[in-house]
Amino acid sequence: MTVATPSPIVGRGARDGAELFRDWYGDLTQASARGEKAAYAFVMGSMVELLRSFDMNVVFPEINSLQTAVRRVSDEYLSEAEDHGFSPDVCGYVKADYALQLRGGEHPMGRIPQPSVAVLTNACNTYLKWGEIWERMYDVPMITVDVPGTRGAGMKPSARGFERDRLYVEQQLREAIEVLEEVTGRPFDIDRCRDVMRLTNEMNRDWRRVLELNRNSPAVYDAMMDGTVYLGVANALRGTEQGAAYFKDLVEELEYKVEAGIGVLPAVDNGSKREQRLIFVGVPCYPIFRRFSELFSEWGGVFVSSTYTWFASGGLDVNFDYDLERPIESLAEGLLLGVQRAVDAMLFHDTALLEAIDEFDADGVVYHPIKSCRTVSTGLADSRRQVLDNRDVLCLYIESDMMDKRVVSEAQLKNRIDAFFEGLDSRALRRASAAAGGAS
Amino acid sequence: MGTNVKLLTLTGSESLEESLEYCREIVEDAEYPTVRRWRATGGKVLGHFQVYFPEELAHAAGMLPVKLRGAQVECREADSHFGSYLCAIIRSSLEVVLTDRLKLDMFVTHPICDVARNLAGIWARNCPEPAQILYLPQNPNSRHSLDYLTEEYRRVLDDIEEIVGRTVSDDDLRSSIAVFNENRQLLRELYAIKRDTPWLLPVHEAYILVALGGLIQRDEHNEVLRRLIPLIRDRDSRKQDKLRVVFEGGFCEQPPLDLLREIAHFCYVVDDDLLIGLRWILEDVDREGTPLKNLADAYLNKSSYSPVQHDLRKPKEKMLLARIREAEAEAAIVSAAKMCEPGLDEQVPYSEALDEEGIPYFLTEFEERMTSFDHLQIQLETFVENVVFAAPGADGAGLQLVIPEGVS
Numbered sequence: 042m043t044v045a046t047p048s049p050i051v052g053r054g055a056r057d058g059a060e061l062f063r064d065w066y067g068d069l070t071q072a073s074a075r076g077e078k079a080a081y082a083f084v085m086g087s088m089v090e091l092l093r094s095f096d097m098n099v100v101f102p103e104i105n106s107l108q109t110a111v112r113r114v115s116d117e118y119l120s121e122a123e124d125h126g127f128s129p130d131v132c133g134y135v136k137a138d139y140a141l142q143l144r145g146g147e148h149p150m151g152r153i154p155q156p157s158v159a160v161l162t163n164a165c166n167t168y169l170k171w172g173e174i175w176e177r178m179y180d181v182p183m184i185t186v187d188v189p190g191t192r193g194a195g196m197k198p199s200a201r202g203f204e205r206d207r208l209y210v211e212q213q214l215r216e217a218i219e220v221l222e223e224v225t226g227r228p229f230d231i232d233r234c235r236d237v238m239r240l241t242n243e244m245n246r247d248w249r250r251v252l253e254l255n256r257n258s259p260a261v262y263d264a265m266m267d268g269t270v271y272l273g274v275a276n277a278l279r280g281t282e283q284g285a286a287y288f289k290d291l292v293e294e295l296e297y298k299v300e301a302g303i304g305v306l307p308a309v310d311n312g313s314k315r316e317q318r319l320i321f322v323g324v325p326c327y328p329i330f331r332r333f334s335e336l337f338s339e340w341g342g343v344f345v346s347s348t349y350t351w352f353a354s355g356g357l358d359v360n361f362d363y364d365l366e367r368p369i370e371s372l373a374e375g376l377l378l379g380v381q382r383a384v385d386a387m388l389f390h391d392t393a394l395l396e397a398i399d400e401f402d403a404d405g406v407v408y409h410p411i412k413s414c415r416t417v418s419t420g421l422a423d424s425r426r427q428v429l430d431n432r433d434v435l436c437l438y439i440e441s442d443m444m445d446k447r448v449v450s451e452a453q454l455k456n457r458i459d460a461f462f463e464g465l466d467s468r469a470l471r472r473a474s475a476a477a478g479g480a481s
Numbered sequence: 482m483g484t485n486v487k488l489l490t491l492t493g494s495e496s497l498e499e500s501l502e503y504c505r506e507i508v509e510d511a512e513y514p515t516v517r518r519w520r521a522t523g524g525k526v527l528g529h530f531q532v533y534f535p536e537e538l539a540h541a542a543g544m545l546p547v548k549l550r551g552a553q554v555e556c557r558e559a560d561s562h563f564g565s566y567l568c569a570i571i572r573s574s575l576e577v578v579l580t581d582r583l584k585l586d587m588f589v590t591h592p593i594c595d596v597a598r599n600l601a602g603i604w605a606r607n608c609p610e611p612a613q614i615l616y617l618p619q620n621p622n623s624r625h626s627l628d629y630l631t632e633e634y635r636r637v638l639d640d641i642e643e644i645v646g647r648t649v650s651d652d653d654l655r656s657s658i659a660v661f662n663e664n665r666q667l668l669r670e671l672y673a674i675k676r677d678t679p680w681l682l683p684v685h686e687a688y689i690l691v692a693l694g695g696l697i698q699r700d701e702h703n704e705v706l707r708r709l710i711p712l713i714r715d716r717d718s719r720k721q722d723k724l725r726v727v728f729e730g731g732f733c734e735q736p737p738l739d740l741l742r743e744i745a746h747f748c749y750v751v752d753d754d755l756l757i758g759l760r761w762i763l764e765d766v767d768r769e770g771t772p773l774k775n776l777a778d779a780y781l782n783k784s785s786y787s788p789v790q791h792d793l794r795k796p797k798e799k800m801l802l803a804r805i806r807e808a809e810a811e812a813a814i815v816s817a818a819k820m821c822e823p824g825l826d827e828q829v830p831y832s833e834a835l836d837e838e839g840i841p842y843f844l845t846e847f848e849e850r851m852t853s854f855d856h857l858q859i860q861l862e863t864f865v866e867n868v869v870f871a872a873p874g875a876d877g878a879g880l881q882l883v884i885p886e887g888v889s
Binding site for chain 1: 561562565571593599606612618620622625626628629632788791797819822832846
């Protein structure tokens with residue numbers, strides 16, 4: 042296989058993403074030092090277009106929490122929350138944030154400002170419980186926008202039904218604007234909102250292109266490892282010039298890699314290992330994030346797609362551009378479609394998963410349900426049965442957590458993952474042998 | 482198909498004790514005998530998962546609304562459909578359907594929690610009947626939630642009409658609302674007995690009588706309650722020196738009946754949130770005007786509280802304190818089903834609020850299939866003795882007994 046000389050743009054997405062993230066936390070730390078507050082929002086249905094139009098600092102507690110795990114200190118935060126009565130069996134993100142609040146915003150990446158308002162949807166029910174914690178702690182307004190989801194598997198709403206749901210979301214967004222005006226003491230600036238929405242549109246188009254580019258072989262990024270970096274930028278810097286520019290550059294980098302035949306793994310590029318194309322379903326194992334990824338990559342495994350990039354982007358992969366001529370109406374439509382896409386990616390992902398297996402030419406599917414998130418995890422064992430019934434792929438089902446290293450057993454994970462790849466290799470050999478026999 | 486088909490075999494001449502024993506057998510029978518009888522007459526069944534469903538919609542269409550609240554069964558089929566770290570109620574609810582103990586024509590779940598929402602997809606993959614989510618609003622404070630919910634009820638009613646093959650009129654709905662209004666009134670009377678004269682009605686017996694309503698038509702449930710309530714009032718039971726408590730944590734997965742019986746040995750449970758969905762609406766629903774809108778309004782504005790409904794007007798810890806005060810309870814049992822995220826989350830603010838008010842509480846977890854209660858008995862006895870015989874701490878804080886590992 043011929044591999045072109047790497048250009049300096051190769052690896053830029055990872056480098057720039059890390060730098061943007063550090064800067065973002067730096068900005069939040071400075072805001073905290075100035076005594077400023079922030080709007081607390083969630084990645085699924087962040088409504089950041091509204092928040093940025095009021096020039097608010099935006100904090101994503103889910104990102105803060107996962108960063109404590111990636112930085113290997115989540116156990117300290119979890120213990121502190123459990124000392125205050127939280128059960129070991131509830132969401133680790135909530136507990137880490139609770140402890141962070143008790144610590145006055147202290148975080149391994151900086152200091153997080155306190156909330157002035159919490160903005161959330163029902164995309165995850167734990168969001169509601171989480172918001173209630175801040176409401177009690179700080180007595181801040183809690184804006185809940187109720188986004189009706191898909192009512193059942195394969196149930197598409199009628200045009201009238203969709204418009205009814207969209208209007209309900211729009212009405213609530215208008216109510217949310219009233220609260221934000223009160224919190225910030227400034228009027229809503231619709232033109233500023235349009236500017237932010239335009240930047241989200243740009244990011245949205247590039248995000249879809251990024252996801253699509255991994256259909257190529259070799260895969261040009263790992264959708265679980267690199268995809269998480271991209272996700273972080275997509276959420277934290279959605280609706281900003283920096284965020285839009287980052288994704289423009291990322292598309293350039295990945296298109297270059299496709300053209301030059303540069304994949305994720307050197308061992309695949311130099312022909313010493315066969316690329317095992319995998320789809321990841323669930324949330325990564327952050328307490329051993331790098332090692333978790335290596336357990337797959339050492340066998341030539343590359344995650345070509347990940348449902349995490351579908352739902353944790355808040356449905357940014359939906360083919361939808363905001364209509365800047367009717368911003369609030371369109372914002373409501375985008376929020377409805379985005380949240381529905383995100384929730385469907387967790388609750389009703391059967392068809393999308395089967396399509397992804399075909400489109401990405403996947404060899405296997407890795408299910409990683411976790412203790413902390415029941416939205417993502419509840420249906421996975423059942424979904425696996427569906428996939429096995431409908432596609433000739435191997436599936437691996439491994440459980441651990443995204444925050445709590447007490448339920449992460451690296452040795453057990455390795456055993457299961459090794460056996461999975463042995464199965465994949467043996468199947469590839471059988472197929473090769475059958476093909477050779479058929480040809481002769 | 483009329484809704485007045487008799488599904489119980491009570492003749493009306495049984496004593497209170499005989500009637501309660503019969504009702505207990507029906508409620509605990511995982512073969513759903515009443516539903517089988519209903520189906521044998523050609524009736525259709527709408528199964529709805531916890532917590533609240535506007536059963537009037539099914540009733541008005543001539544369907545039998547059945548509450549799925551888990552069951553005491555071994556999950557031989559359902560377990561392989563779920564991973565770890567999940568509550569027991571979803572497993573047993575699916576088990577009874579996968580094993581044909583319970584046959585449905587329509588299944589409805591709700592966005593009460595992240596697990597329950599997932600049931601619609603799991604049902605669709607494994608069961609022949611149509612499955613859907615009724616998106617009850619999580620923003621009841623919006624000025625627009627009433628119109629939204631009215632439309633959502635209309636949507637579900639359209640689906641029900643398709644299944645029964647006929648249109649449901651406003652008058653059908655009004656008739657059903659009348660039946661359910663009477664039912665709500667009778668259940669309030671039952672709870673008033675529990676509150677005012679708890680020695681006449683221990684918690685496990687009240688539970689049986691409430692749960693029965695989720696298995697038969699309310700017309701028949703009303704008949705049963707109308708006959709039994711006077712018998713309960715005339716019961717020859719003497720008041721004992723037991724602690725008056727509120728039990729909190731039974732809004733979704735249900736504690737085993739034996740656990741409630743164990744609690745009743747030591748305490749008078751004067752109020753609780755057991756099967757709160759069947760008692761969600763606190764007042765009569767208006768019959769004048771638009772029935773669907775009236776039902777939606779009652780859900781939003783004339784209703785109880787639970788950890789799975791977010792409403793700025795109902796901070797849960799304040800609602801619990803109000804429940805304790807109104808029931809003149811001396812203590813609380815703050816419980817949660819194992820792996821139940823909303824219930825476990827709520828234990829923290831509940832504890833803090835009770836500490837602040839100096840109200841003693843007993844913190845515990847349960848699972849619907851737990852069978853050993855020895856531990857619970859000792860701990861509960863200790864708690865009760867501490868409350869009854871010991872004064873609160875000098876700092877004024879309430880006594881508490883925390884049992885994080887559960888009681889099994």
